[in-house]
Amino acid sequence: MLTYHRALDPYHAAIRALRLFTQTPKLRLWGAQLRILDFCLLFPEFILNDVRLSQPMKAAARQIERVDQKYSGLSDAPAAFSKLEATVAQGVYMLLSTGLLVRDNTERETPSFDEQLLLRTDSDLPARLSEIVMSRNKSEQRLISFVTGELVSIPFMGRDGLKHRTGLMEFRYDAI
Amino acid sequence: MTQSSDDECYPIIVLQRLIVFRRGKAVYDQLFHAGLNIIRGQNSSGKSTIADFIFYVLGGEGVAWKEEAATCEAVVAEVRVNGTILTLKRMVRPEMQRPMSIFWGAVSDALGSSDSGWQTFPYASKGSVESFSSVLFTALGFPKVRGELGSSLTMHQILRLLYADQVSQMGKLFRQDQFDKRLIREAVGAFLLGYFDARLYEAQNDLAGREDELKSIRGELRQMIDVIGSEDVLPTFFAEKLASLTDEHQRLYREAKEARADSSGVNPQPGIRKQYAAVSEQLLEAERRLEELEFQIADSNSYLESLRQQLEALDDSIAAREALGMISFRSCPSCGEQLGPPESVVCNLCKTPHRGATSEAAFKRMRQELALQIRESSLLQESRATEVDEIKPTIRALRSQRRRLDLELKDAAEVPTEKAVAQERYRKIGYIEREIEDLQKKEKLAAALAKLRDRRDQLQLEIAQLTDEISDRTRASERVRGEIKTMVGVQCADFLHNDLDREVVFSEARFVDFNFSTDSMSVKEISMFSASSNVILKNSFHLALLAVSLLREDMRVPKFLLLDNIEDKGMEEIRSRRFQRQIETASRSSKVVHQIIFTTSMIDPELERPEYVIGPAYSRANKTLAIP
Secondary structure, three states: OOOOOHHHOHHHHHHHHHHHHHHOOOOEEEHHHHHHHHHHHHOHHHHHHHOOOOHHHHHHHOOOOOOOOOOOOOOOHHHHHHHHHHHHHHHHHHHHHOOOEEEOOOOOOOOOHHHOEEEEOOOOOOHHHHHHHHHHHHHOHHHHHHHHHHHHHOOOOOOOOHHHHHOOOOOOOOOO | OOOOOOOOOOOOEEEEEEEEEEOOEEEEEEEOOOEEEEEEEOOOOOHHHHHHHHHHHOOOOOOOOOHHHHOOOEEEEEEEEOOEEEEEEEEOOOOOOOOEEEEOOOHHHHHOOOOOOEEEEOOOOEOOEOOHHHHHHHHHOOOOOOHHHHHHOOHHHHHHHHEEOOOOOOOOOOOOOOOOOHHHHHHHHHHHHOOOOHHHHHHHHHHHHHHHHHHHHHHHHHHHHHHHOOOOOOHHHHHHHHHHHHHHHHHHHHHHHHHHHOOOOOOOHHHHHHHHHHHHHHHHHHHHHHHHHHHHHHHHHHHHHHHHHHHHHHHHHHHHHHHHHHHOOOEOOOOOOEOOOOOOOEOOOOOOEOOOOHHHHHHHHHHHHHHHHHHHHHHHHHHHHHHHHHHHHHHHHHHHHHHHHHHHHHHHHHOOOHHHHHHHHHHHHHHHHHHHHHHHHHHHHHHHHHHHHHHHHHHHHHHHHHHHHHHHHHHHHHHHHHHHHHHHHHHHHHHHHOOOOOOHHHHHOOOEEEEOOOOEEEEOOEOOOOHHHHHHHHHHHHHHHHHHHOOOOOOOOOOEEEEOOOOOOOOOHHHHHHHHHHHHHHHHOOOOOOEEEEEEOOOOHHHOOOOOEOOOOEOOOOOOOOOO
16 A cells, blocks of 8 residues: 655655745745755644744744644654655756756756755746645745745854754855 | 836846957956946047947847957857846857857856857748847847748847947938848838837738738639629529439430330441442443543544645645646756657656556555545544544433432431431430539539638628728827827937037927938938037937837837947037936936947046946057957
8 A cells, every 4th residue: 555645755845846936936045945945844843843943933933834733744853854855856856857947056067956056937837736836825824934934034054044943954064 | 018127118138248259268358237338448449349249249230340350259248138138149250141149048157058058040030940030029028020021120120220330321310231121111110119010010911911812702703603604693503403404314315225225227228339339430431431532533633634634735746747747848857958849658758658647547546545544534533423422411311320329328328217216315315414514513613602702701891890900000000100209309309409509400409300211310301410410410319219218118129229439530529528418317317227338539527437437448559359
């Protein structure tokens, strides 16, 4: 019997990436950054329980949808995060291949996924896809705006950056 | 006061011989006599020392022994006290309150008697042991004074008024004393002058005692009346009630015995108890099941929610797949090279022939699995909800059943059986026994109350009688006091008139006022005069006291006077001689036995006669104490 989990579905990863860029069209994200934001979309309770936030942000975080769900299956966040890397990358590659996203630092020959700088192109989404993306963003309004607003405003690298505060990636050797 | 002959009016003290011992030898030994005795000599020849010795051996206190006197070990005196000859001995010590030894006989016998025949008495009475003051007072015929005052009235206190010494302040009647008290002075004055009424003093003490007793009885009566109800309740009242209660007690006892005899006692309780236990257990079980179900329902809800979310994601994914598939890959994700137009039979990317939408099918199958799981969970939730709906009323029913059984149990316990009847009787018996006990106490109390009441009435009567007696005696005492004070005051003024004309006030005075309470005297309201005049005034007072005591039988002054230094150092010789002659006149003109002893450094030549002078004319070379 096959059990479906959206975390391991590259298509769902692609939808989530599109949700991020649809909410904030001018968004430019490092690949690593996108992975972390994506992780927060998947497991909103992670934001409230494990991410170090300022008091005002914490108060806003409490209002997020699904922030208290029990059966998300998340026990070890860093382990889950690394397990998801391939799937998320795959989803993003699909979007790159279909021209919906583009990378902005092609001066480097072969940057790793994490080092890529991603942004949304002008091409339109197919109607059905657009429907799904808008609908999910609407029903999780506070979650998506917190992730693309508050979390994006936190500097990504270095001490007290998003990497540090989520504890999902190494930050100590970041050259800022 | 008794008289043994025409000349003698008791009390009397007459010093007959004085001996001072030092290291076993007599350094002073002189004979004295009734009437006038003069010890003469230069200043600082030891005259005052002899006066002190006389004062001390008779029972005086607080003598500051001078150097030579302090080296003496004992002083012995043969005295006549009323009709008895006594020999007194006291050891010379600086400490206070030394005892006195007394020998009933003449000194010649006493000194030969070693220790037997001598008795030693302490300064103050201790228990049954008499003080020497007490012994001497008995010899003087003084009445016994009871109480604190009695123990304060000592030879010393009396001698303070009979010995006019040099040391005491001018203007004082009494010789100074370390523990001087106004009340003592008043008592001594009253006692000696004869207006002290021992019976009055006793009556006052008795009255105080009875008033205290009455007060405490009143208090006790009040308390008793609180318990019993009234002062007039007779003990018989309680006796009647007791009799009727005792009857009832016996009746109840009989009934109780009968009831206990035929008790069978079917107890309906065990059946109800079993039921109650069963219902309780069922109820507990049902409540536990309900709790379990509610937990499972809540838990399942969470699970269902997550399943639904997965389903939704899956649907999204399927739609995205289709949409993205439409866009088709334009470039290779790996190398970035452009791809050709899409073909339908093979995958645009990897050119693998389509095997009939296998991945799509897989997704679709996954979707079905999920939907099935959801449906199954939902059904389970429904059945749980149904069970909850059934259990809740069951629980309510069981609860009310249990409540009912509980009440039944309580009721069953109250149904009186034969055993219960007996128990009821016993309860009443206990109650009655307590009442009986209470009444018995009250009966006793009533009897005690009656006795107290009688005592109270008696006391009130006695108090009234005593109060009357006291006021009568007080009046009488005051009258005598007034009389005697006047006599002494007038006599004293007479002596002052005969003084050399040095004080105008003296010659004009009709009366000298004196006050034991304040220990003072005054002439026409003036107390302080020149030093010599003060000496004259003081000595006149003492002489007047003695003179009046020779005239009245009701005074207790022991007709003894000791004056140390007729004159002070500044007095004119003429004046002193004049006063000396006054003393001699006063003494000579009375037939009543008395003794006056005075010391002087300027004796009137007319008085320097063998029948008056004691010992030689002392000088600094030939002192009173013959110490080598």
